[in-house]
């Protein structure tokens with residue numbers, strides 16, 4: 001893995017740096033894609049079943065239903081909310097699943113362990129709709145783009161309940177660096193009464209802390225992780241919960257006032273609060289001091305029972321119209337480049353879904369870690385949660 005190249009390619013995706021963005025190229029790669037109808041992309045009915053194992057809140061139920069109906073395929077879904085949980089299952093094997101979606105930080109390790117089968121691109125006519133930058137990036141974790149097909153990319157950030165936060169802080173003014181809200185004891189001591197939530201995932205949480213400390217968010221120096229854990233230890237007793245999905249409903253119900261989470265999930269919390277009548281109002285922040293960026297890809301487990309249907313599903317979700325509809329629901333940036341223009345403008349222009357230049361400038365990719373770092377992170381994380 002060439003880390004420097006990967007970091008640069010990520011910059012190209014999120015910054016338009018390292019030789020410019022590929023926006024024009026993307027549009028050229030599928031000029032008619034945006035006007036193609038959903039039915040065109042679906043093909044004929046085929047039957048059988050498909051066992052999806054996917055992140056919670058990561059697909060519009062209408063997408064799954066329409067796919068199942070149009071293909072006559074019986075789709076079952078199971079959910080995970082962290083890369084750690086998915087990786088444990090994939091490395092054990094015999095999961096019975098046909099399709100999963102790990103993040104770029106985990107893809108390479110799982111391919112090397114022999115957990116997946118190669119993708120047959122000839123069964124995915126919509127493959128050409130994928131933003132070329134994403135494929136370039138993924139090739140660093142998956143040489144030749146053989147196993148992983150990008151689905152969405154997004155950010156790790158934080159959301160607040162502004163009314164509760166200003167009451168707890170005694171001012172409407174947020175700290176200049178909004179990450180102080182969750183990592184600086186001066187703030188956490190005040191906010192603990194209305195509820196702070198951290199990721200329940202060392203993979204996602206450590207890079208945020210390292211970046212906050214001014215260190216390399218993808219450091220391979222064990223001492224940096226010890227320091228990051230020490231920083232979190234100082235605020236540990238102010239943290240109400242560790243969660244990688246439960247914060248959605250807790251935020252929407254007003255039971256948490258600050259949550260670190262996946263950007264789309266935080267937007268879903270905001271929408272749920274609005275749908276519940278608007279008593280709770282939430283704001284998803286995209287701190288200028290930086291956010292974590294990832295790409296998730298569809299992958300087919302080695303022993304998947306329904307390989308052809310897995311390819312059909314991947315193809316279906318890469319239709320720009322389907323991707324846009326799905327993107328509106330999950331509030332992440334679709335891998336199908338043309339989908340952004342088809343999304344509802346309020347989402348297509350939302351900086352927590354498509355970060356602004358200012359935010360991108362200090363943001364970083366959540367990259368693969370060495371086995372040594374993964375082991376250390378896990379140990380430090382367990383101790384932190386246990387209050388040790």
Ligand code: N2P
Pocket residue numbers: 055056057058103154245262264265294296
């Ligand atoms: C959806 C979380 C998906 C993004 N709940 C994590 N990479």
